[in-house]
Amino acid sequence: MRAGFAVERMRSEGSGDPAMLATVVLLAGTGIAALWSASSGYAVSIGKGAGYFAIRQLLFLAPAALVFWACAIVDLDRLRSKAGAITLIGLAGLLLPFIPLLGESRNGASRWIDLGITTLQPSELWKPVMIFYLAHVLDRKRERILESPGVLIPPFLLAATGCILVFAQNDFSTAALSIIAAAFVFWAASAPLSFFLGLGAAAASLSALSILTSDFRLRRILAYMFPAYEPHGQGYQVLGSLRAIRSGGILGKGMGLGTLKAGAIPEVQSDFVFAAWAEETGLVGVLAIMAAWCFLAWRAFKVALAEEDRFRSTLGLGLTFLLVLEAFVNMGVAAGAVPATGLALPFFSAGGSSLLSSAAICGVLYNLSRGVARGAAESRAGYAGREAAGEVGRV
Numbered sequence: 001m002r003a004g005f006a007v008e009r010m011r012s013e014g015s016g017d018p019a020m021l022a023t024v025v026l027l028a029g030t031g032i033a034a035l036w037s038a039s040s041g042y043a044v045s046i047g048k049g050a051g052y053f054a055i056r057q058l059l060f061l062a063p064a065a066l067v068f069w070a071c072a073i074v075d076l077d078r079l080r081s082k083a084g085a086i087t088l089i090g091l092a093g094l095l096l097p098f099i100p101l102l103g104e105s106r107n108g109a110s111r112w113i114d115l116g117i118t119t120l121q122p123s124e125l126w127k128p129v130m131i132f133y134l135a136h137v138l139d140r141k142r143e144r145i146l147e148s149p150g151v152l153i154p155p156f157l158l159a160a161t162g163c164i165l166v167f168a169q170n171d172f173s174t175a176a177l178s179i180i181a182a183a184f185v186f187w188a189a190s191a192p193l194s195f196f197l198g199l200g201a202a203a204a205s206l207s208a209l210s211i212l213t214s215d216f217r218l219r220r221i222l223a224y225m226f227p228a229y230e231p232h233g234q235g236y237q238v239l240g241s242l243r244a245i246r247s248g249g250i251l252g253k254g255m256g257l258g259t260l261k262a263g264a265i266p267e268v269q270s271d272f273v274f275a276a277w278a279e280e281t282g283l284v285g286v287l288a289i290m291a292a293w294c295f296l297a298w299r300a301f302k303v304a305l306a307e308e309d310r311f312r313s314t315l316g317l318g319l320t321f322l323l324v325l326e327a328f329v330n331m332g333v334a335a336g337a338v339p340a341t342g343l344a345l346p347f348f349s350a351g352g353s354s355l356l357s358s359a360a361i362c363g364v365l366y367n368l369s370r371g372v373a374r375g376a377a378e379s380r381a382g383y384a385g386r387e388a389a390g391e392v393g394r395v
Contacts, residue, residue, distance in 0.1 A: 071363025
């Protein structure tokens with residue numbers, strides 16, 4: 001009887017982490033509300049309706065929910081068997097923005113492809129694909145990593161190729177985020193210290209070279225160090241964001257009542273949506289959103305560390321790190337703690353590609369939580385069965 005009860009309980013516990021799911025839904029819903037309030041003034045100023053950006057984001061919400069659901073139920077072992085093809089498709093997608101008539105450039109960056117009814121940013125989709133590929137291949141090589149560190153070179157070169165293609169789109173921020181996330185996956189897979197020393201030296205040299213050879217990037221760094229250096233140029237973004245955050249005080253001005261979002265906050269619908277949120281909800285709202293992201297990170301890391309399968313564990317750690325790092329870098333930029341990067345705030349910033357990518361990541365994390373719950377329930381069912389059969393000793 002007890003064994004049968006445990007089996008029934010096992011079936012009901014394979015539904016995943018409800019707290020994780022609730023947090024994702026909360027962030028997505030709050031993000032839409034925050035975007036609507038933050039972007040309304042700017043939308044009107046460019047001749048659009050007040051809900052222009054939020055409505056466009058809402059149109060992506062249904063596909064994003066579908067992507068989340070698909071990633072939450074997919075058989076990861078079966079998906080893993082197609083890791084090579086998925087990775088090649090992801091790399092091929094990074095080439096599409098360079099094709100004339102298909103690629104679309106904005107503000108000197110060639111990151112998008114024109115699909116007619118909307119645009120897509122392949123680099124947003126490449127990030128989780130890269131983590132998936134690295135978790136897969138490093139798990140296959142785990143027995144040889146310490147004995148022969150050279151086996152790390154091929155997967156690193158493939159990840160670096162993707163980052164170079166992203167950098168060639170004039171998207172230094174996404175390329176840097178991708179290489180940092182890739183390094184974290186190598187660390188989670190127990191790569192030796194020598195690998196990170198070499199990677200760190202190469203990354204530091206290339207980053208310095210890319211900054212010193214680009215007037216735009218150099219000015220951004222100077223604006224970060226000395227915001228008043230160019231108050232009407234690069235420093236304008238940081239100064240406008242800080243002014244909005246400070247004006248929010250403790251409780252904020254109230255949703256929809258922000259006065260700086262119409263023109264004083266640059267890129268208020270995307271890069272600096274968090275500044276508008278801080279103005280309208282104050283320190284309380286800022287701490288609430290940061291707490292939500294920390295809670296999601298805790299639940300996701302907990303699931304990844306509880307996973308006994310090395311591939312799934314590394315995949316969960318890498319995806320969680322990628323998503324949460326991007327969120328906190330964006331908030332750090334708005335607060336002037338990090339140089340302006342152009343990275344989106346997941347679920348908050350306008351952009352269908354970012355929303356789809358975040359939904360896919362969260363779907364896989366929820367998938368992993370379903371597996372952990374199912375494994376724990378199976379373990380309890382097996383114990384109950386052995387106990388019923390008299391195989392477990394009693395004290």
